[in-house]
Amino acid sequence: MKDARLPWLRPVVALVISAFFLVPLYMILVNVFKRGEKITQSPASLPAPPTLDNITGLLTRTDDLFWASLTNSVVVTTLSIILLTILSAMLGHYLARTRGRWARVATLLLLSGLMIPPQVILMPVTQVLRAFGLMTTVQGLVLFNVGYYIPFGVFVFSGFLRGIPIELEEAAAIDGASRSRVFWRVVFPLLRPATASVLIFLGVWIWNDFIDPLVILGPSQGTTITTGIYRSIGQYQADFGTVFALMFLATLPVLIFYLFLQKHFVKGLTGGATKG
Amino acid sequence: MAVDVKRTAVPASATRRSRGPRRPALDRLRAFALFGAPGLLVYICFVLAPIVISFGYSLTNHNPFNPPTRFVGLRNYQTLFTDAEFLTSLRVTTILTVIVVIVPNVAGLGIAVLLDRRGWLYNALRTVFFTPMVLSSVVVSIVWTRMLDDEGLVNQSLRALGVARPPGWLSDPGLALYSIAIILSWQMLGFCVVVYLAGLQGVPVELSEAAAIDGAGPVRRFRSVTWPLLAPALTINTVVLLISAFKIFDHIQVITHGGPGTGTTATIAYNVLQTGLVANRQGYASATAIVMLVIIAAAATVTLRVLNRREVNL
Numbered sequence: 001m002k003d004a005r006l007p008w009l010r011p012v013v014a015l016v017i018s019a020f021f022l023v024p025l026y027m028i029l030v031n032v033f034k035r036g037e038k039i040t041q042s043p044a045s046l047p048a049p050p051t052l053d054n055i056t057g058l059l060t061r062t063d064d065l066f067w068a069s070l071t072n073s074v075v076v077t078t079l080s081i082i083l084l085t086i087l088s089a090m091l092g093h094y095l096a097r098t099r100g101r102w103a104r105v106a107t108l109l110l111l112s113g114l115m116i117p118p119q120v121i122l123m124p125v126t127q128v129l130r131a132f133g134l135m136t137t138v139q140g141l142v143l144f145n146v147g148y149y150i151p152f153g154v155f156v157f158s159g160f161l162r163g164i165p166i167e168l169e170e171a172a173a174i175d176g177a178s179r180s181r182v183f184w185r186v187v188f189p190l191l192r193p194a195t196a197s198v199l200i201f202l203g204v205w206i207w208n209d210f211i212d213p214l215v216i217l218g219p220s221q222g223t224t225i226t227t228g229i230y231r232s233i234g235q236y237q238a239d240f241g242t243v244f245a246l247m248f249l250a251t252l253p254v255l256i257f258y259l260f261l262q263k264h265f266v267k268g269l270t271g272g273a274t275k276g
Numbered sequence: 277m278a279v280d281v282k283r284t285a286v287p288a289s290a291t292r293r294s295r296g297p298r299r300p301a302l303d304r305l306r307a308f309a310l311f312g313a314p315g316l317l318v319y320i321c322f323v324l325a326p327i328v329i330s331f332g333y334s335l336t337n338h339n340p341f342n343p344p345t346r347f348v349g350l351r352n353y354q355t356l357f358t359d360a361e362f363l364t365s366l367r368v369t370t371i372l373t374v375i376v377v378i379v380p381n382v383a384g385l386g387i388a389v390l391l392d393r394r395g396w397l398y399n400a401l402r403t404v405f406f407t408p409m410v411l412s413s414v415v416v417s418i419v420w421t422r423m424l425d426d427e428g429l430v431n432q433s434l435r436a437l438g439v440a441r442p443p444g445w446l447s448d449p450g451l452a453l454y455s456i457a458i459i460l461s462w463q464m465l466g467f468c469v470v471v472y473l474a475g476l477q478g479v480p481v482e483l484s485e486a487a488a489i490d491g492a493g494p495v496r497r498f499r500s501v502t503w504p505l506l507a508p509a510l511t512i513n514t515v516v517l518l519i520s521a522f523k524i525f526d527h528i529q530v531i532t533h534g535g536p537g538t539g540t541t542a543t544i545a546y547n548v549l550q551t552g553l554v555a556n557r558q559g560y561a562s563a564t565a566i567v568m569l570v571i572i573a574a575a576a577t578v579t580l581r582v583l584n585r586r587e588v589n590l
Contacts, residue, residue, distance in 0.1 A: 010390065021404065024416070024420060040427070043422055117522070122549065123558055150402070211526060228561060233530075251412070265406065
């Protein structure tokens with residue numbers, strides 16, 4: 001269908017709406033390069049002259065706020081998504097290829113995990129972690145992430161597996177390959193699009209997680225980048241320069257990641273929307 | 277291909293046969309131990325067991341700093357339904373959820389229809405609308421606080437336009453909840469846009485054209501051809517928004533801490549952690565958490581069932 005009359009109307013309306021929509025993002029971008037007092041006085045003005053003081057100040061802080069948080073976030077996110085991909089691909093495959101009542105019950109229990117709010121389980125999770133001696137450790141947070149997000153991984157992988165003919169696996173098994181070999185050599189390479197979705201979505205979610213690292217890592221034992229931002233608004237109420245620099249640097253990696261992989265984001269989201 | 281032929285020419289299965297008869301039960305056990313067990317074990321430890329533990333605590337007066345812990349039966353649950361704090365949080369969460377299910381759904385559909393054209397401009401704008409979805413809610417909360425603050429960007433602009441006393445978006449107890457609903461809608465909008473756009477692009481052009489030839493105007497075409505075909509997109513958006521809005525915590529923690537005033541923006545999720553981890557009334561907080569879980573499960577199941585039936589009937 002073409003826009004017959006007023007062909008310029010659609011792009012103009014779209015641009016105006018997007019401009020309003022973009023204001024908060026614009027705020028982050030301009031205020032990073034402004035001095036602290038300017039941020040409260042004239043939040044929307046262009047940074048003239050721009051200054052890199054906020055960023056360099058943050059990078060060279062003596063308490064290492066940025067580098068320590070960044071390291072924690074990178075370690076937690078990387079370990080979590082690698083473990084999640086491996087475990088949920090194997091579990092998704094196991095459940096998709098196993099008949100019987102128990103497999104169905106397990107699938108149902110896992111899928112209901114998709115809607116469990118973290119607040120419901122966080123208190124007892126701290127006790128479980130304490131029992132394992134993993135409370136306030138990065139390992140503890142990674143393990144919790146694996147447990148909490150595995151339903152999403154299983155959901156994506158087992159959905160994708162339904163489209164892969166089982167004959168491929170049977171053929172490899174007849175050729176004498178063991179179950180592990182069939183999985184890693186035949187099935188896992190075919191799951192690449194699903195793996196991409198799982199890595200991308202869980203990567204962004206875990207990077208941005210707030211309440212889980214806040215509670216599990218605790219106040220003493222380091223911060224991730226999001227809890228670092230939260231703590232910096234309490235601590236340095238007046239110094240918005242630092243806060244904006246921290247927000248900017250925390251968002252930059254995810255944003256670059258998103259801009260490069262946006263096709264996968266869209267594909268991952270809309271798989272279910274168009275199948276009907 | 278040539279390689280494949282060579283490989284199948286050697287009957288690899290022949291060498292396996294010497295191992296003796298297959299033992300299916302043992303095989304199944306080994307497959308479970310290797311593939312099923314590791315993931316399930318972590319899930320049980322960190323999700324299922326905590327729910328059971330939570331339920332256990334909800335029947336006690338557990339408070340780690342005020343022992344001994346005693347079994348109190350269903351008393352926590354009875355208290356809950358006469359507790360003004362809980363009832364307020366139920367009301368706050370319901371209002372927030374209703375707004376956040378409706379606003380991004382409606383606005384998202386409008387913007388998706390607007391962007392449903394080919395070309396670099398529309399692709400770029402789709403990217404723009406989705407961007408808030410990849411931002412941390414802490415970042416979103418802080419930026420919006422700077423904007424909606426009494427002396428923030430929005431009120432500075434309103435004053436410049438001649439409004440003498442602009443509203444206290446986040447400081448007025450009657451308004452803060454709605455401001456937060458708008459912030460959440462802004463963040464979730466892109467999700468709906470992308471899902472609706474995919475739905476729109478799945479609508480066969482021939483159908484709309486046929487309807488146009490039959491004399492249907494744009495509104496009629498949308499209602500009778502496009503909208504029914506968007507049913508799966510509506511289902512996904514509604515259920516995802518419902519589940520995410522109901523458990524809102526981060527924005528409350530960063531922007532208002534449940535205020536201004538008492539509990540005007542305290543959601544159930546916020547109350548659970550305040551009561552449990554700050555006030556340490558873990559028995560009572562567990563009961564709140566279990567009720568929250570029951571409500572969200574019921575709401576999601578009913579919504580999904582209603583929307584799925586609607587999809588079938590269309």
